[in-house]
Amino acid sequence: MALKDRDILPDVAKPVHYNLSLFDLQLGDSWGYKGNVKIELKIFRSTNVIVLNSKEIYVQSAELYGSNGSVLAKASEITYDTKSERVTLAFLEEIAPSDTVLSIKFTGTMNNAMAGFYRSKYKPAADPTEDSPKEGDFYYMLSTQFESCDARRAFPCFDEPNLKATFDFEIEVPSGQTALSNMPIKSERAGSIPGLKFVSFETTPVMSTYLLAWAVGDFEYVEAMTQRKYQGKSIPVRVYTTRGLKEQARFALECAHRTVDYFSEVFEIEYPLPKADLLAVHEFAMGAMENWGLVTYRTTAVLFDEGKSDTRYKNRIAYVVAHELAHQWFGNLVTMDWWNELWLNEGFATWVGWLAVDNFYPEWNIWSQFVAEGVQQAFQLDSLRASHPIEVPVKNALEVDQIFDHISYLKGSSVIRMLSDHLGRETFLRGVAAYLKAHAYGNATTSDLWSALSQASNQDVTSFMDPWIRKIGFPVVTVTEESGQISVRQNRFLSTGDAKPEEDETTWWIPLGLRAGPKLADAKPCALVSKADTLGDIEQDSFYKLNSDLSGFYRTNYPADRLAKLGKSLVLLSTEDKIGLIGDAAALAVSGDGNTAALLALLEGFKEEQNYLAWSQISSSVANLRSVFAQNSSVAAGLKNFSLELVSPAANSIGWAFSTEDDYLTVQLRKLLIGMAGLAGHENIIKEARRRFQLWESGYDKSAVHTNLRSVIFGIAISEGSHQEYSAVKQEYLKTDSVDGKEICLGALGRTKDANLVNDYLDFVFSDKVAIQDIHNGAVSLASNAQTRHLLWDYMKKNWASVESRLSTNNVVFERFVRMGLSKFADHDIAADIASFFQNKDTSAYDRALVIVADSIRTNAHYKERDEGRVLEWLQAHRYI
Structure with a gap:
């Protein structure tokens, strides 16, 4: 995207270094604060106007200083453009090109909007310190969320990703409170009045404003040291929580210190900061934020209470921790040049986050989970006309919040997985390492990544990947069987099945991943590089399958009898193949390229399935059928019966009893099957769920509702029950001290039909x-x-x-x-x-x-x-x- 197409700050000045001081924080009162920021600037041409980003900040004064410390000019006029979130500082004197310092005094507010510098309320798990901020029944912690454009909400700055600078930061806080920032503490000194202290931090590396972070609170931490040595010594990795919660951070800590070492090895660049902190934030809009050296997390993405938390949250924590730590290199060390390449940060961090989790927990079958959850969700959004290219034009940075979506994250990571599989993971990661080394502490583009991968692989990565990145949508490959061969044709897939000629002009490079023969030999390295082609040496009565392990980001449309044959040969298919087969059949039924009868017939063949992730896709596809046809009472009743008959054998077989021998996938399968059967009307399961709920509700036996079955039992009880069950779960929401309890209760309450x-x-x-x-x-x-x-x-x-x-x-x-x-x-x-x-x-x-x-x-x-x-x-x- 050309510079002229971006709505950016005037290019008369560029920041080199910020010295930011915050003080006089009105905690529990007006929540206001005062600040002073001194910005070392390079001014490129004569000007008497400097424009910065600012939102909800009041600039009291601004002065320009020369290199000798003398005042060059004072702002004579300060004006705000609230729509573009800018403040203009006008000076009577013209400033010549030079190195100068802009000093701004300002005031701001610690808001409650989960953006900028904000406050989070919470009920403490242990007695807080006396100087902890409090308002009514709640205590407060303070933290920041600056991505994408909210650093300007905390202090005036040049808030664009390629205007990198170094930062010195200090903040005045109550003496008993802990202050954190990107870097380690440099010093502490007495505050402006007794009971306060100033905490100063070491200078950061060169980085974008959106990665600056700080936090203040009644914090405690757990710590581990990296096993690898960095410049001769191990690095401290800490997970901070508010008082009383640190023991729930043990699992995240275990993931974090291992992940720092793993990525240092994979990226061939040592972790670049002297510490790695993770912080649990009580109110948080996203899942987490990759601030360099101080990653912030929603509590359910970093805390796990052994014996009280659903084990599903372990999986989530391991992935989110890895995703954010991947950003310490891919996003923080090397940053996208502009927001149109957001996918460079998020798509890669998503893929490599799964890679790390697979490395640490291979028994979780992570890549099948990625196909079931990541790839399928990306397909769903990208099959709409409302989709957008992975690399989407962003004229104004204020538009970028709405592209933090399944395209940037999940389609981006899906095509990276496809490319990695094609090049070979070792070659792919070697190219990534070269890219990071070449652009360290700077900004880069998609083209820069393709160049590094092309050099590493000796292939023209740009030519076959650009359509995947810069064009909207994805293809469906339609298979036609002929004597001794098959024909394949690619067209853009739309969920409405009505792509117009002008919407179907893209020719994608498609790795076909063909497996053929009675035992499904290894996939042949062939690709579809034109609109249509023919593959020979495939006999009609032999077994074949395209897109092995759903490695390619496309749907496959088989002839109806071939789909039926595949459905009867499930033993030959990988879990990813099964997920893809069901997902494709369901999507093609929606678009009209296939039909629902073929989908239902295919699903009937999965009654004996025992894999959780395959059942996850079955459940999702059946739920969509029941949702779409819900208003026709006859069809709705028939689909409910279909679902019941499909799931009952597996649900009856797995039972309610947990064993210490159960692995993670078995635990999740039990929860899924019981929930699916109960919501399909399985009388015995409904009866048992209600019995267990009543034992729990009465207080007679709280253990009757196993921690991993709370969502299922609560949901069935509310769906089948009345005001009594609803009120019991509502009260549980209000009083639970389980870190995941509120999410579980809220989801279950929404099951009511009253x-x-x-x-x-x-x-x-x-x-x-x-x-x-x-x-x-x-x-x-x-x-x-x-x-x-x-x-x-x-x-x-x-x-x-x-x-x-x-x-x-x-x-x-x-x-x-x-x-x-x-x-x-x-x-x-x-x-x-x-x-x-x-x-x-x-x-x-x-x-x-x-x-x-x-x-x-x-x-x-x-x-x-x-x-x-x-x-x-x-x-x-x-x-x-």
Whole structure:
């Protein structure tokens, strides 16, 4: 993207170094603070105006100093552009090209919007120090969240990723509080009044403003040292929590210190800072943030309470810790040049995060999980017209929040996995290491990465990868069988199945990953590089499969009888192959390139399946069928019966009893099968779930609800129960001390089918009793329930002022809520109603979400109209009705 196409700050000055001091923090009062920032600047041409980024900051004064310390000029006029989030400092004197220092005095606010410099409320797990900030029943910690454009919300700065500089930082805090920043503490001195202290930190490396971070709180930590030596000594790795929670950080710590060493080896560059801190933040919009040397995390992404937490959260913690630590090199050491290449940071960190977890926990079958969760979610969004290229034009940085999505993260990581598999992982990582070394402490582009990989592999990576990065969408490969050969053709895949010629002009490089023969020999290294081609030496009666292990990012459309044969040869398929086969059949049924009858017939063959991740895909595909066809009572009943008959053998077999011999995947499989069967009406499972719930609710036997079955038992009890079960789980939400308990309770509460309870639930969700970061969980739960999603939409319309007021403080949360809350409908009238409702509203925070919502509903509605009758016929013919 050319510089002229970016809405960026004037290029008259560039920061070299910031010296930032914050003081007079009004803790528990107005939450205001004062600051002084001295910015060493290079001024490139004569000017009497300097423009910086600033949001919700009041600049009191600004002065320019010469190299000898003399005042060159004082700002005579200070003006703000709130729309572009800039402050203009005008000087009477013209400043010649020079090295100078800009000194700005300012005031700001520690907000509660989970952006900029903000405060998080919490109920302490242990008695806090006397000087801990407190307001009402809550205590507070302070931290920062600057990506993508919120450093300007904490202090005036040049807030663009390629305007890198070094930073000195100090902050005045209560004497009993702990202050953290990117670097180790350099010194402490007395504050302005007794009871306060100034904490100063070492100078950072050259880095972007969005990676600066600090935190203040009643913190404690657990620590481990790296096993590798860095410049002759081990590096301390710490996980900080508020008091009373540090023991729940042990698992994250174990992951973190091993991951620092692993990436130092993989990237062939030693971890570049003298310490690695992780911090659990009580209110957090994202999952985590990769601040250099001080990574911040949502509590459920870093804390695990052995015996109380669902083991699923261990998996999440290991991955999120690895993802953020990968950024310490890929994103922090080498940063994308501009936000259009966000995928360079996020796509790579996602892939290499999975790589690290697979290295440490091979028994988790991580790459199958990636295919089931990552690749399939990327397919779903990228099959919409509302999608965007991986590398998407970003004119104004304020637009970038809405591309922190499944395309940048999951499609980006999926095509990286495809490229790594093609080049060979060792070659791929050698190229990545060369890229990092060449651009360390600077900024780089996608082209720079392709050049390094091309050199490492002796292949023209640019030519075959650019369409994947710069073009929208992905292909479906359609297979036609002929005597002794098959023909393959690529076209753009759209979930609506109606790609126009002008939308189908891209020719992708597609690794075909062909396996053939009775035992499925190793995949042949062949690729489709044109719109169509023919593959020979394949007999009609032999076994073959394309896209081995779903390595390539594309759908495959087989002839109906070939799909049926594959469904009867599951023993020859890898878990990734099974996931891909089901996912492809389901998506092709939606688009009309396949049909739902073929999908249902394929799924029938999985009754004996024992793999959790294959069942995860089965469950997802069946849930979508039941959602789309929910309004036709006959089809809905038939699909419920289908689901029940499909899952019952496996659910009955796995049972309720946990064993110390159960591995991670077995635990997750039990939870999935019991939940799927219970929600499909399995009488014995519903009865047992309610029995266990009643023992738990009465207090007679709290252990009756196993920690790994809370979400399932709570969900079934509320779905099948009444006000009593609902109230019990609501109370559990309010009093639980389990780190994952609130997420689990909130999701289960959304299972209620009672209209009055739905409204109570939504009132509760939008009250201050539920953290803003968790509100979208409520939307997902209700939206997934076909019997209640219209109640969510009705509530949004009737209470929009309060909904908007609650969500508008954080655009990431707002966008997520709108997208997840409204995408499941399958009715053109509701799509029209949504469009009409938002027509005259300011939708700038979630306008992309609304496009995705409209496209998703249109897809579902077309699918329902086209296949509803056929699905009914199939269900009747196979005696599910």
